[in-house]
Every structure is written in C-alpha cells, then in structure tokens.
Amino acid sequence: MNHNRHITFLIIAVLLTTASALSRNLTLHYDKPAEFFEEALVIGNGTLGATIYGGTSSDQISLNDITLWSGEPENGVTTPDAYKALPEIRSLLDSAKYREADMANRKIQGHYSQNYQPLGRLLIQYDNTKDISGYKRTLDLNEAVAATRYTRDGYSFSTEYLASAPDSVIALKITTDNPDGIKARLYFDSLLPHSTRAHGKAIEAEGYAAYQSYPNYYDGLKDSDKHLYDPARGIHFLTVIKAITPDGKGVTAYPTGDIKIDGPREVTILITDATSFNGFDKDPVKEGRDYKAIANRRMDLASKKSYEDMRSAHIADYRHFFDRVNLDLGATDPQIAALPTDVQLRRYTELNERNPELEALYFQFGRYLLISCSRTPGVPANLQGLWNEKLLPPWSSNYTSNINLQENYWGAEVTNLSEMHDPLLGFIENLSKTGRTTASNYYGVDSGWCLGHNTDIWAMTCPVGLNGGDPSWASWNMGGAWVATHIWERYQFTKDKEFLMRNYPLLRGAAEFCIEWLIEKDGKLMTSPGTSPENKFMTPDGYAGATSYGNTSDIAMTRECLLDALAATRELGIDKKFASQLSATISRLQPYKIGHNGNLQEWYHDWPDQDPRHRHQSHLFGLYPGHHLSVDDTPQLAAAAARTLEIKGDETTGWSTGWRVNLYARLRDGKNAYHIYRKLLNYISPDNYRGKDARRGGGTYPNLLDAHSPFQIDGNFGGSAGVAEMLIQSTPESITLLPAIPDDWSEGEVKGLCARGGFTVDFAWKDGKVKSATVTSRSGGATKLHYNGTTKKLRLKPGQSVDIHLM
Incomplete structure (x- = not known):
C-alpha cells in the first residue's frame, strides 16, 4: 500500500509541476506592507473572507462573512398599487x-x-519592531496562500494566511527563529454593535447588524442615521479567534478581550464566524441558525487539527477547482517579472511594456476570486465579491x-x-x-x-x-x-x-x-x-x-x-x-x-x-x-x-471595460479586444492616496482588484471572461478556436476551457494558428470544430477525446 501510494503521490507531483510550468508565474508579490485597502491581499473560502495588510509593527486582517447583511426578510409592498x-x-x-x-x-x-456589512478586524500588534529588512508580501494563486516574510531584529519572521473551505476557518501561522520568540497582542474590533470577551486562548465577539439601513447615496438621512439597530432584530454573528502554540504555552487571555502572545517561536491563529442568517425568507432572530453552536463547533474541530493538515486539506480542495484551467500567453522579460506586481502594473500602463505573464495572471486572478467568494448556497458574490470594510459601502455592496x-x-x-x-x-x-x-x-x-x-x-x-x-x-x-x-x-x-x-x-x-x-x-x-x-x-x-x-x-x-x-x-x-x-x-x-x-x-x-x-x-x-x-x-x-x-x-469604468473586451471578442476583433484588455489593466492608485503621482479612473488597483472606481469586483470577472472569449467561442452546435486572437498573443497554450455542448478543450497555437488541440466530451454529443479557416465535424461518446495535430 505504501509503495502504491508513493507512486500515486509522485504522479500527482509531476502533474502539478507540469500545470505550474504551463501557467508560469501565478504569484502576486510586493516589497512593502499595504497601507490602503486597494494594496491589501484578499483570501476567502466562499463564505469567510480576509483582507490582509501584512504590516510589521501591526498586522491588520479585515474580516467578512458573506451572509452578514443589514435588514430582514421582505415584508409587504412599499408602494401598494x-x-x-x-x-x-x-x-x-x-x-x-x-x-x-x-x-x-x-x-x-x-x-x-440593504447594505452588505463588514464583520470586523483582527489586529496583531507586535512588540519588537526595531529593525525590519528583506520584506516580501505574496499571494500564490496556485495554492491560495498569502504570506509575509522578512527579517525582524536580525531573525527571520514569517506569517502565512489561508482561508480553508474544508475546515471553515481562516488560519494564520506565524513563525520566527528568534530565541526570544513571538511577542504580540491580538485585538478584535467591529464597526457593528458587539461585545468581546477573551478566555482560555480565544477571543469571542458577538454582535448584530442593523435591521434596516439606507444606501450611502440616499440623501434623505445623515450617514449617522442610515442604520437602525435593535438587539432583538437583524442578523447576529459570533466570531471566534483562537491562538494555538505547539506546547500550549505562551498565550494569555485578558479580561479586556485581547490575547497576549509571549515567547513561542510558532503560533497558529484560527478565525471562524457564523451568522444567524437562515435564508432570504427567515427571520434571522426568530427563525435564525444557531450561530453560536455553529461557530464553536467549527473552532473545536479545527483546533484539533495541525496547521499543516489544514493547509494540505485547503490546497487540495482549492486546486480541485483552480487546476482545471492553465494558460500560457508567453514569457515576460525576467527583469520585469522580478519587479513587484504593482510596479509591473504601473510600467505596463505608463511604458506600454509587454507583459504576457501579468495578462495571464489577471485572468487566473479572476478565477481565484470566484473560487474564493462564491461557494455559499443561495448567496452569490456581491458588488465587492466578499471583501468590504465599510458600514456604508459604495452602492451598498x-x-x-x-x-x-x-x-x-x-x-x-x-x-x-x-x-x-x-x-x-x-x-x-x-x-x-x-x-x-x-x-x-x-x-x-x-x-x-x-x-x-x-x-x-x-x-x-x-x-x-x-x-x-x-x-x-x-x-x-x-x-x-x-x-x-x-x-x-x-x-x-x-x-x-x-x-x-x-x-x-x-x-x-x-x-x-x-x-x-x-x-x-x-x-x-x-x-x-x-x-x-x-x-x-x-x-x-x-x-x-x-x-x-x-x-x-x-x-x-x-x-x-x-x-x-x-x-x-x-x-x-x-x-x-x-x-x-x-x-x-x-x-x-x-x-x-x-x-x-x-x-x-x-x-x-x-x-x-x-x-x-x-x-x-x-x-x-x-x-x-x-x-x-x-x-x-x-x-x-x-x-x-x-x-x-x-x-x-475606450475610456470608461472597470466593469464597463471588462464588458467591452467581451463585445469586441464576439465581433472577432482581436486587435480592439486586446487594446481594451490593456485598458482594463490600467494602473489606478488607491482611492485615499493623495500623492502628486496619483492615477484615477477605471482600471486595476495595485492588488489587482478592479477599479470602477471605487472597487467593484465585476471588472475582474468580466476581464477574465473576456480572455476566454478571445481564445474560444461556442454555440450548442460549434466551437471556434482563436476567434479574436491578438498579434501580441501569437503563441500560447491553454488547457481546460469549456465549450457549449458539454465539451472541454485544450489547444496550443503558434503564429496565431492552432497547432494542436484535444476536445473531450463530458456527456457525449456532436459539434463542429472551427480552426485555422477549416471545420472538423466531431461526434464523441461520454468521456471520449479526439486529438488534432497540425504542426
């Protein structure tokens, strides 16, 4: 059994290595902490989300639960007749x-x-912050793991962050080789009415959202009056944050509701949350879920697992979806690729540099975001996907x-x-x-x-x-x-x-x-x-x-x-x-x-x-x-x-630009589709940045989130769809390869795109022409495959594939 298992793992490792090679560089990387939301990195498990700033003196992790909204079920008609x-x-x-x-x-x-609401934020305040060097902040799309790594007072210091769907938690692992260990305090705060207590090694925060609210653009009320609260109404939540060390020592809870970490070289922080939302037509108090029991059960189960086991389960779950599609649009100059992602984006905009790896990264980032924010039954991704820090978000999120x-x-x-x-x-x-x-x-x-x-x-x-x-x-x-x-x-x-x-x-x-x-x-x-x-x-x-x-x-x-x-x-x-x-x-x-x-x-x-x-x-x-x-x-x-x-x-908002990429692709106008795609990747400064070099308008923020502006996630998804639309188009009767391929993508390869009729397609191209393709039918059926000006009729059984080699 061990021998066969070793062979299986070896095969999987080879396959994953091949997939990663095809996708080239799929890591967002930065050389400083985030100061603004539009620079921070986002993770999510489809329900819980975190926005990570990666600070060195203090690290802010903004938290969201996709089911935390103001309001109650629809009741009656506002304007009868x-x-x-x-x-x-x-x-x-x-x-x-x-x-x-x-x-x-x-x-x-x-x-x-109603308004989508922020859950709160976890603040990690560090004691020893004298000498920081070698800072790097990353988000690896291949594994959906974010990290900060740097040297603190001459010793290595790192934090990993992940949002696990299998374990329903956000997990952080902080490590150092400093013999004095990690010295920090953990605090939780929320803009919503809440109470916080700490006991054992955990912080528990219980609160509730408004039972009625108005949008930020409604002029009938002052902002301070746009939320109506009643502890007996609205969606309630319980957030649990727990610190775990290998030997159980070095963690102390205080009556003030915070936790002190003193001395361990390794600490795992688990975060979970549950709300009382129980469906669009259920009163969240009278008919709500037992959110307290759910949150505590999730934490109890996760606490019994090692960080490594949680990490492995998370990556396996995530890659089950993410690894289905790989895209190679060519290699970027290594000197450019080595630059921080925000610098690459700015140079791409201002210097018109060629950067196919950045273009492919943006496509895959859209897929990453959808996996991260759209896994809660009946609760789709909202205007900001999952990530919102404001009580009155733009257009209510x-x-x-x-x-x-x-x-x-x-x-x-x-x-x-x-x-x-x-x-x-x-x-x-x-x-x-x-x-x-x-x-x-x-x-x-x-x-x-x-x-x-x-x-x-x-x-x-x-x-x-x-x-x-x-x-x-x-x-x-x-x-x-x-x-x-x-x-x-x-x-x-x-x-x-x-x-x-x-x-x-x-x-x-x-x-x-x-x-x-x-x-x-x-x-x-x-x-x-x-x-x-x-x-x-x-x-x-x-x-x-x-x-x-x-x-x-x-x-x-x-x-x-x-x-x-x-x-x-x-x-x-x-x-x-x-x-x-x-x-x-x-x-x-x-x-x-x-x-x-x-x-x-x-x-x-x-x-x-x-x-x-x-x-x-x-x-x-x-x-x-x-x-x-x-x-x-x-x-x-x-x-x-x-x-x-x-x-x-071609000057418009982010989401509109994403739509126009798809429209030009449908028109088979690869030149303009690509031109507009580059417009979508137009570097935009964080909203609150006030430097003389600030850039405003529609495009992409330093963290690759879409700039309407302000942030709306739809442009990310529209842009990702637009890349696919340039590469493949289909009807119930046909599949067309490279319908709107631009000259800048004259050579490339893609695996795993889907077509109408129940097909998946892998293909490679050179000089703008398909050189090989594999079409697989998931359910059996017929289609006409159009490529290089020719048509091939296919009729396949369920699970059957056909290979086409042209060069």
Whole structure:
C-alpha cells in the first residue's frame, strides 16, 4: 500500500509541476506592507473572507462573512398599487411628454436594498519592531496562500494566511527563529454593535447588524442615521479567534478581550464566524441558525487539527477547482517579472511594456476570486465579491442586477468553474418568489416574476428609489429576464437535463413576465415604459430623458429570455402550448434599428445619448452576453454594434471595460479586444492616496482588484471572461478556436476551457494558428470544430477525446 501510494503521490507531483510550468508565474508579490485597502491581499473560502495588510509593527486582517447583511426578510409592498400609474405614464409617452413621464415614473418605485456589512478586524500588534529588512508580501494563486516574510531584529519572521473551505476557518501561522520568540497582542474590533470577551486562548465577539439601513447615496438621512439597530432584530454573528502554540504555552487571555502572545517561536491563529442568517425568507432572530453552536463547533474541530493538515486539506480542495484551467500567453522579460506586481502594473500602463505573464495572471486572478467568494448556497458574490470594510459601502455592496451581478458569473462556465455558478443559480429561485409580488403590485403583471435594478441577500426585487429616484437608474424591471438567461447558459455547458428540468419553471416565469409586460405599438410588441440602464437620451427640444418606450435593451433582454425558454421547451420536449406562444411573441418583437451614425440604435427614436461615451452599453446585450446577434448571422447589426463601441471610445469604468473586451471578442476583433484588455489593466492608485503621482479612473488597483472606481469586483470577472472569449467561442452546435486572437498573443497554450455542448478543450497555437488541440466530451454529443479557416465535424461518446495535430 505504501509503495502504491508513493507512486500515486509522485504522479500527482509531476502533474502539478507540469500545470505550474504551463501557467508560469501565478504569484502576486510586493516589497512593502499595504497601507490602503486597494494594496491589501484578499483570501476567502466562499463564505469567510480576509483582507490582509501584512504590516510589521501591526498586522491588520479585515474580516467578512458573506451572509452578514443589514435588514430582514421582505415584508409587504412599499408602494401598494403602484401599477395604477402605468396608464398615465404611457399616455404621457404617447404624447411625447418625456419630462412629465419621468416624473410620473417615480410613482412606480419602492424601497432600497440593504447594505452588505463588514464583520470586523483582527489586529496583531507586535512588540519588537526595531529593525525590519528583506520584506516580501505574496499571494500564490496556485495554492491560495498569502504570506509575509522578512527579517525582524536580525531573525527571520514569517506569517502565512489561508482561508480553508474544508475546515471553515481562516488560519494564520506565524513563525520566527528568534530565541526570544513571538511577542504580540491580538485585538478584535467591529464597526457593528458587539461585545468581546477573551478566555482560555480565544477571543469571542458577538454582535448584530442593523435591521434596516439606507444606501450611502440616499440623501434623505445623515450617514449617522442610515442604520437602525435593535438587539432583538437583524442578523447576529459570533466570531471566534483562537491562538494555538505547539506546547500550549505562551498565550494569555485578558479580561479586556485581547490575547497576549509571549515567547513561542510558532503560533497558529484560527478565525471562524457564523451568522444567524437562515435564508432570504427567515427571520434571522426568530427563525435564525444557531450561530453560536455553529461557530464553536467549527473552532473545536479545527483546533484539533495541525496547521499543516489544514493547509494540505485547503490546497487540495482549492486546486480541485483552480487546476482545471492553465494558460500560457508567453514569457515576460525576467527583469520585469522580478519587479513587484504593482510596479509591473504601473510600467505596463505608463511604458506600454509587454507583459504576457501579468495578462495571464489577471485572468487566473479572476478565477481565484470566484473560487474564493462564491461557494455559499443561495448567496452569490456581491458588488465587492466578499471583501468590504465599510458600514456604508459604495452602492451598498449589493447585487446590482442591470449588469454587475451577472458579470460576476460570465466566466464561471467557460473557465471550468461551474460549481461557483451555483450560488447565483440558487439565488434565482429566491428572486422568483419575491419577484411575483413585485410583478403584480408594481407592474400589474399577474404571470411570472421580475427583478429591478438592485437586490440583496433578502432577494428584494422591487424598483428602488422611494418615489424620488431618477428613473434612469431606479425604474427598470428587466433584471429577471437577464439573470434567468444564466439557467440556459449553465445547461448549454453541462447538458445536465435534470438541472434544466428543475430550473425550467424559473426561466418560464421570467419569460411569462416579459410576454405580459409587452404592449403593441405601431404594429410591434415593445415595452412601455422602459429605460436603458443609467443612460439618458436627448429629445429634439433638448430634454435629457430616461423614460421611453421600445428601448433596445428591453427588447434585447426580452428576446434572449424568450429564445432561451423556447430552446428549453424543445430540449425537454415539454410545454408545447407555451412554446407556440413564445414563438409567436418573438416574431412580433420590435426589431433592431441602425441609427444615422451607423450605430445600433439605443432608443426607439434615433436620438443621441446625453453622454455619447456612457459606460453602459445595455443595447448591445444581444451580442454579449446574449447570443442572437453575431458576425455570421446578423452582419449588419454586428457592424452597427462595432460602430457603437467606436463612438463610445475606450475610456470608461472597470466593469464597463471588462464588458467591452467581451463585445469586441464576439465581433472577432482581436486587435480592439486586446487594446481594451490593456485598458482594463490600467494602473489606478488607491482611492485615499493623495500623492502628486496619483492615477484615477477605471482600471486595476495595485492588488489587482478592479477599479470602477471605487472597487467593484465585476471588472475582474468580466476581464477574465473576456480572455476566454478571445481564445474560444461556442454555440450548442460549434466551437471556434482563436476567434479574436491578438498579434501580441501569437503563441500560447491553454488547457481546460469549456465549450457549449458539454465539451472541454485544450489547444496550443503558434503564429496565431492552432497547432494542436484535444476536445473531450463530458456527456457525449456532436459539434463542429472551427480552426485555422477549416471545420472538423466531431461526434464523441461520454468521456471520449479526439486529438488534432497540425504542426
């Protein structure tokens, strides 16, 4: 048994070494501690997250739990009978009274979403900090382990940090060869109401979030009044922090709630947390989880394991997902690669240096982030993924469903992280329940469900604004149509019919809402009222308006949702009557129009945008992430989409840049896709940095997190998906290799990308041409493989592969 086990481990070691060689350098590295959040390194196990500053006199670890939100389950309707305002709005629009229509549209608004909350921070305060040298701070994406290493007073000193999903803890291991050992104090603090006590070798902090809050941009209250607290309401939490030494000595707890570490050369610090959140429709106090028992049980179990065992279990669990895809875009000059990551990023921006390893690192960083923040059932990654330090975070760090929530998951299937898609897919079921109430009360639609501009952990679906929000961002109801397309997207990649059958009612419900919401005007079906997310048109008399009818983005999302539902009925062989209704509706939808500038028209009338370079490009939805516009099938509309992007230019926010990478890739424009990808990696200074050399705008922070700015994680995920879209594109019937390969990536190799139809693909290329490929079918099926201007028909059995060698 030992002999066979040794051989198995040897094989695994060889495979892992090969994988690492293919991926080249996948470590973020820095030569100083982080001063700002945008310089700190993030780790997470899908529920618990930490933001690591790596200081030498004091080390701050900001903590988050993805289930810690303000608020309570949705209860009632903020604006009963809001739908009764619809006839007035439609009449105003028919009379071309757009200013009045905008005002009337505010009558169809409800409450705001709740705020995602910070858990707190662990502060490690060191005593001996006289002489620090040789500092290095790293995050190894191959293992999801962060570290700081340096010399303290002439002796080596290091800290490792990891977030373990198997053990539900964040673990730190501090070591030194100083004979005097480690001398430090541990403190916990939180912005939330809490109490802290220390006993034995542990700190316990118990607290609770507000039962009601308002967003940071709401002007109706002072910031200090935007959170309402009651210890008998809201989500409660228990955080446990324990210090463990090899001999059990050198750790003392104090009544003040802190812990002293005095003398050990090695100490392991374990952090765990649990909240009372028990589902979107459960009162977190009356029906909450036994969070105290859960947190204590997790700590008891983890405390019995060695750090090395926890580390091994964590790495094995993480690599099960991460190692599925490897990407090599070429080697960076070793002198450049040796520079700290933030310096590389800045030189990449300012000197236009070639750095393919940095470009591949950013792609894999997106996959790392998704594994780290999207593993909690029914609780998807939010606007900041998992990592937030503010009580009033930008845009509540909520789920913004007019692009940002969905963009978080664009790369999940194609980059072989289908399981990370599950939290969003589970969340859709919650939305469908509250969304039926919203459809009826706000829109007078009694069939199906819908979703507005924002949602939160409570699956809020109403349009926001409290009857005072600008309709450009508050009055929108296509979120359900958009998010439901993820159901068909998942099926196309996995061919899991059980999943499709189970989730078909959700997709049907979103389509039902769209059908009933449509009105007939000028012989076509369209929406009225409608908006194009966050954008405004200019009327001939100079009014900047938001509310209109027949807006292209509404129709695009409706069309895609109906097409998906129709495809699902055919795939499952069910619901033929509804399928006929879908087909009839699709045939009567308002068609696309091309404007006088050759652009894809965003509004029913050929009117200009208030801001021609606006960050949103929602009317291009049918091109990406939708599928009903394409270079092959709708060449004139694809050309109009390209013209739209040309007019918008390339200066925009981080998430918008990520979207544009994908749009250009779908247009098979590798030159512009790569140009925009480089724009996404534009170096941006930390928000609070005030030096003369500060850089602002959309791009990437020193820690590689996306700069909207401020930080939003969607750009990371959109950029990662965009790289995949440049390398491989697929439909249920075909796979195209290198559809938008730029000249700068003329040679490379990728393994493990997924394609629609249930396939995985490995391939290598040289001089922009595929030289070898392996296609594997996970479930059996046929496809057409397009490469180098040729097509090869494939029909494979489940698990069967075919190899293609060309050079």
